[in-house]
Amino acid sequence: MRPRRSTVLVAAVIVATSTTAAASAAAKPPDGAVRGSYIVTLRTGEPGAVANEHARRYSAVxxxxxxxxxxxxxxVMSAADARRLAADPAVARVVPDGVAHAATQTVPPGIDRIDADVSSTAAGNGKGAVDVDIAIIDTGIDAKHPDLKVVGGVNCVPGSTSYDDLNGHGTHVAGIAAAKDNHVGVVGVAPGARLWAVRVLNSQGSGTFSSIICGIDWVTAHAGTIEVANMSLGGSAAEGSCGDGGMHEAICASVSAGVTYAVAAGNAAADAAFFVPASYDEVITVSALTDFDGVPGGVGTPTCQIGTDDEFAFFSNFGADVDLVAPGVCVLSTWRGGGYRSISGTSMSSPHVAGAAALYRSTHPAATPAQVQAALQGAGTFDWTADPDGVQEPLVIVGGF
Structure with missing residues (x-):
């Protein structure tokens, strides 16, 4: 168990040290200073005119x-010229220039809780990206979001041609799975993974099974490229079979082609057996954990929604069809329009697992979907409580991936 720690990095700091002794100004730039660059404040004179005069006199740019x-x-000038300048009667002070960075990236508690920050890619350290492809079968993705690497996609919603997200849900899901590790916004479980926007739901977040099958069909046609697919969606229907001529048959064919599917268990606080695709044996079905602080122990304070830290989410579906649990309450992620938002649902849990599957496939490229699922379940932990069906599923953990 890792010690509890802050998951938010500090905002930008400009490192600059003032000096009151003119003779010592710029003699030894402090750590973080830009060598050869100085900020000059004046006692008298029009700044532009004085700056031009000093440029000639002290070889400054x-x-x-x-x-x-x-x-x-x-x-910009040499340290020797800066010391000479500091003795000029018109000069009040000369200080070394400093370095600033953009406001730093947030590591959401869910990323911390599943140990994505200590995986092989170390989500949150600002380095690296995962060499893997994830399809987000959803409302589309904001292809221009600076925190997401969207490389293509398809629209399956009748009457539209674009896979751009007009709802926000798909963009949120995409960020949980794979937001870039770029010191901006948030970071995903598999940072910087290539994302494929498969739009099957409309701007209201609803759609038909036929549109979803269109998306599955497209992913299957690209199974040589796409290793993992996420489906944070579902409906009430009979489970069917791999020969039912519908969505289950399509999923079976796609999994047989090598694509690992993570799907949401659903948010009805009911048995997942009555919802598809959650009830399909071929997919990894994910329920939701309430986690507010990124660490076990049950002491996190509720943030955007009621609930008890480190317990099964009150809204989450459950049952024998559930394979894993993952954070799904008050999850901060990307949003359409280049923004960020915190929302809850098993829709948020599923992409944690999709990202985990992507991490595993990035280092085990020949792994089958069944092997990926077994690896994720085998690496999980049980440091949470209150499963309503009494059979606890493992919490996905990716620290070893």
Whole structure:
């Protein structure tokens, strides 16, 4: 068990040290300073005119002139020239320039809880990307979102041609699975994985089985490229079989082609046996865990929704068809329009597992869907409580992937 720790990095800090002794200004730049770059504040004179005069006198290259928030300029020069400049009667102070970074990325508690931050890709350290392809069968994906690597897709909703997300749900799901590790926004379980937007639901988040089959069919046709598919959707229907001429048969063919499917158990607080595709044996069905702080122990404080930390989510479906549990309450992820939002549901749990499957496939490229499922279940833990059916499923853990 890893110790509890903060999952939010600090905001940007500009490292710059002022000096009151003119003779020592810029003598030894502090850690984080930009060598050869200085900020000069003036006692007197019009900043632009003084900057031009100093450029000639001290061999400086002026970059910015400040007249409102600061009275002075910035310039590039040698340390020796900076010391000479600091002794000029018109100069109040010379300080080394510093380095700033954009506001840092948030590691959502769910990423922390399943140990994606200590996997082989170490989600959240700002480095690396997973060499794998994930299809998001959903409302589409915001293809222009800067935190997502969308490489293509298809639209299966009648009357439309674009796979762009007009709802937000699919973009949220995509970010949980694979948001980039880029110091911006959030990070996914399989950071920077290539995402394929398979739009089967309309702008209201609903659709038909025929459209979903269209999406499955497209993914199957690209099974040589796409290793994992996520379906955070479902409906009430009989389970059917691999020969039913419908969605179950399509899933069976796709899994046989080598695609691993993670699917949401559903949010009716009922037995998943009455919902498809959750009831299919060929997929990895995922229920929801309430986790507010990214660590076990049951002490997290509720954030966006009521619930008890480290317990089965009150809305989640359950039953013998469920294979894994994953965080699904108050999950922060990407949203359409380049934004971010926190929402809850087994829709959020499933892409945690899709990302986990992608991590595993990235290092075990020959693994079959059954082998992927076995690996994920074998690596899971049981440090959570309150499964309503009394048969606890493992919580997905990817620290060893």
């Amino acid at each position: 002026v970059e910015h002139v400040y007249r409102s928030a600061l009275h002075g300029y910035s310039a």
